[in-house]
Amino acid sequence: MDLALKLLEKAAYEGRLVHLLLFHGGGAIERRKAGLYLAQTLNCQYPVEGEPCLKCSACRKIDSGNHPDVQIIQPSKASFGIEEILQWQEKVYRKHFEGKYKVFILEQADRLTLPAENALLKVIEEPPERTIIILSAQNAETLLPTIRSRAQNIYFPVSGELAWINSLASSAANQHEAHEAFRLSGADPDCAQTILELGVGKVEKWVEDFHEAIQEKDFLKVFGLFPVEKNEALIYLQVLAYQDFIRLVNPKAMLAIDKALDQIRKQANPRLVIEVLALELFRQGGN
Incomplete structure (x- = not known):
């Protein structure tokens, strides 16, 4: 110890x-x-x-x-x-x-x-x-x-992936999901835990749909991603920050995501925050 x-x-x-x-x-x-x-x-x-x-x-x-x-x-x-x-x-x-x-x-x-x-x-x-x-x-x-x-x-x-998965006492059937949650979280154990609770598939699907909306500059697709709870929005944005497509948009994209996270933590409406984020990413390129 x-x-x-x-x-x-x-x-x-x-x-x-x-x-x-x-x-x-x-x-x-x-x-x-x-x-x-x-x-x-x-x-x-x-x-x-x-x-x-x-x-x-x-x-x-x-x-x-x-x-x-x-x-x-x-x-x-x-x-x-x-x-x-x-x-x-x-x-x-x-x-x-x-x-x-x-x-x-x-x-x-x-x-x-x-x-x-x-x-x-x-x-x-x-x-x-x-x-x-x-x-x-x-x-x-x-x-x-x-x-x-x-x-x-x-x-x-900070726990490594193996130590974190072992701390969950996961069954063999949960090992793959735990690995995916840790990967999506950017090796943040707290974020990975919440991803598991929300559902790995649900988080992946939301991020994938957001990615498509940004690529196509389709605001209606962004609008269709709602409603989301504030806790969910925080996790989605944290996961979003570690996606390759975000890094390829523009270095300013990371600053925009950090700003969005801060606004939601301060009780801003997640729908409005993520809509503004999407518009910001539209302007920055989205490919």
């Missing part, structure tokens, strides 16, 4: 753990597993030489996702809005149910909106006792410097 994680677990066992941690890099599954293992270390009833026993009631509840004091929070939309953070705050300040520590893992923390980050800062500045908050993000640089400076940073190296 990584030395930084081992030191973190030692601090947890000895009661010296800081209240705010930032897990970044690597893959979402890897970061989640590390966060849950840390929660087991903090709440285990019968630790063995500083490590959780993994057999007691607390360890088993955490492993199955049924421990009332250990929760994983994810954004319900393309971004983490302030409403979700305010609802979460109410849970943070409630009394412990049965654990020694409350542990909250906020996944996709790099999708926090600015108002949500400011609301989060209030909790960070006045944390409840025996409460650990873990921010899990692929890209920590998107978070406010004031949040990053208050957190203990733990970096996870």
